[in-house]
Amino acid sequence: MKEHQIEQIISEYEPELRYAAFRYVRNWVVVDDIMQEVFLKIFLKFHSFRDPSKIKAWLYKITRNQCIDYLRSKVVKATVLMDDIEVLRYTTSENIEKAIVEKFDRERLYEHIEALPKDYKQTLSLYYFHDYSYSEISHVLSKDISFVKNKLFRGKRLLKKVYENNKVIV
Template sequence: MGHSKLEVEAGFYDIVETYLNDIRKVIFTYVKDYHMVEDITQEVFLTVFHKLKDFRGESSMKTWILKIAINKSKDYLKSWNYRKVQLTSWLKEEPGANEVERTVMNKLQNHELAETIMKLPLKYREVVILYYYHDFDTNEISFLLNLNVNTVKTRLLRSKDLLKRRFDFNE
């Protein structure tokens, strides 16, 4: 027996309300641009809306949606639009571009650590954020990023080493 259109829409809005902030945080860790976070978030939920009927429950709803968000973020980082924005920003510094990043970072418990994490290469930053800030285990991260579990563990260890070294140099 199928669900009515109103039931489907109500269920979708519950999903948006439940996962919106998590999705925004994950996307920001990739793109570091508040305006793009909103655009990509809309793309993520549009995809979720269209593919919700295909969700088979092989992972949690949160894991499934975060995987979509990560893939959309990575697609954006590979796009010509992103490269063009980066080049334009480099040629003429936009006032306030770092202001948004600073605001987000101030909300994290340890400002210095958060800044250092955001400076890590993406492959290390993403596992740190998912593991420590979103409490995913290595198996879930493996699924989200389409990586071998051992690769995830290696990247976590490597990121810890990088963070330790950066803090040692700062003291």
């Protein structure tokens, strides 16, 4: 009975979960791998799930956490680094300098965002690094759009303070 329930839940929510995973990683091939992990976790953890009325939220949380784990993995960081090297190889020295400065600025932004509280970190990461709109962030986080706007406004203000305190004079 348990396996039948799990199969039914997976078949019902799979398209939504795939789309949610794609919104994080922006690569359908990677989504297939992530979904395999999600299905495995659903199967392994289903016995500990208690509230059937919150099944959708539970599934989205597993999917989101799996996507975040993937994005934090060394594989992604190494791939991004190798992609950057290939781009730099075929550009002029002026473009190389510009690309390096942009990469450095992006890394600093990432470090500063990671130092913020969780609500700000998630919202700002989706906004700056994944180019999500307010409504897309609202959907991914399952929060009201006013919550998203508020977190982005306050998060940007916090980032501004961090940057003002860490100004480097060249």
